[in-house]
Amino acid sequence: MIKLGVLGVGDLTDKMIRGLSRSGSVATQIFLSPRNHDKAAALASDLQCTAMSSNQDVVEAADVVLIGVRPAHLVELAQQVTLKPSQPLISVAGGVSTADLRRLFGERDCSRAMLSYASEINRSTVAVYPAASLAAQLLAPLGTVVLLATEREFELATVSACMNGWFYFLVHELQQWMTEKGVSSEQARALVFSSVEDCVAYSRHKAATPIDELGRSIATPGTYTAAGLEALAQQGGYTAWRAACDTVFKMLVQEQQ
Ligand SMILES: NC(=O)c1ccc[n+]([C@@H]2O[C@H](COP(=O)([O-])OP(=O)(O)OC[C@H]3O[C@@H](n4cnc5c(N)ncnc54)[C@H](OP(=O)(O)O)[C@@H]3O)[C@@H](O)[C@H]2O)c1
Structure with missing residues (x-):
């Protein structure tokens, strides 16, 4: 039984805790920090x-500590706790390097x-660094683990x-757009989803085929799909998505300098 201590019970960790509990596949006992009392109390009563x-x-009750506060609250949190010697730490704080975590804790x-929020239903991407870490083992029930070198x-x-958020x-x-053209909201939702x-x-099914090749096999010249793609390119649709990625990546890298 791993004892997991959660420092920062917020929107994301709430869903992670619910997913861990829902999976039933890990023997985890969970301890919650008191701030954001309503969320912690709801979790304690539900799970x-x-x-x-x-x-x-x-910290005292836990074998492993999960840090779930926003980056701006990390310094304050570090001043409030003294972790046990060699107590492992997992952080979900975006843009905070392992070097900074060691400096703080x-x-x-x-x-x-x-x-992502799909942790709640065990369908999240679970990106983990370093590859050989406790996080991969402990958080695997929350979805698909992707190990980063x-x-x-x-x-x-x-x-x-962030792309996951943008997709919503x-x-x-x-x-x-569909509802404005007269389709009911439910039908539009069903059609787009x-x-x-x-x-x-289909892309998963055709795993060996590059995705753009699959796309081109659909958007052949003269098709409606091809006409729409041309409009997307002309309006800077792809450029805009790349710009969003560049913006976030630049912020993440700068925060670590
Ligand atoms: N939300 C997402 O989709 C998402 C996805 C990936 C990663 N993340 C990362 O996850 C972290 C949390 O994001 P979130 O959206 O879940 O934020 P959030 O809802 O604000 O949750 C953070 C929680 O930590 C609490 N907190 C702050 N300082 C604390 C302290 N010293 N001791 C104990 N608790 C403290 C906050 O309380 P107060 O509200 O009182 O400050 C809040 O309840 C961020 O670092 C973010 O980068 C979030």
Whole structure:
């Protein structure tokens, strides 16, 4: 039974805890920090976890500590706790390097993980650095583990986690367009979701074929798909997505200099 102490019970860790509990596949006992009392109390009442009365109590009860605060709150958190010697630490704080984590919390086994809200239903991407770390083992029930060999690659995985967020807005935009044209909101949602799922499923099925090749096999000259693609390119659709990726990656890399 691994005792996991969660420092920072927020939107993401709430879903991770629910997913870990839901999976039933890991023997994990969970201890929660008291700040954001309502969330911790709801988790403690819904699941087998314990809301503690201080951050240090969480540390004392835990074998492994999961840091779930926002980067801006890390210094304050580090001042509130003294981790046990060699107590491993897993952080989901975006853009905070393992070197910075060691500087703040002391020399120890530090790993980083990047997940999404789909942790709650055990369908998240679970990006982990370093590859051989406790995080991969402990968080595997939350979805598909992707091991990153370098911290730079991990930051790129963080960009892909942002893509996950952007997809919601893209899907919403497409759904909105359909409803504006007269399709019911439910039908528009079903049609757009189904299109996305179908694309992912077929691409997985054709794993050996490059995705752009699959796309080109659909958007052959003269098709409606090709006409739409041309409009996307003309309006800077692809450039805009690349710019979003560049913006986030630059921020992540700069934060570590
Ligand atoms: N949300 C996502 O989709 C997502 C995805 C990947 C990674 N992340 C990363 O996950 C981290 C948390 O994000 P989030 O969206 O879950 O943020 P959040 O909802 O604000 O959760 C952070 C929680 O930590 C609490 N907290 C702050 N300082 C604390 C302290 N000293 N001791 C104990 N608890 C403290 C906050 O309380 P207060 O509200 O009172 O400050 C809040 O309840 C971030 O570092 C982010 O980079 C988030």
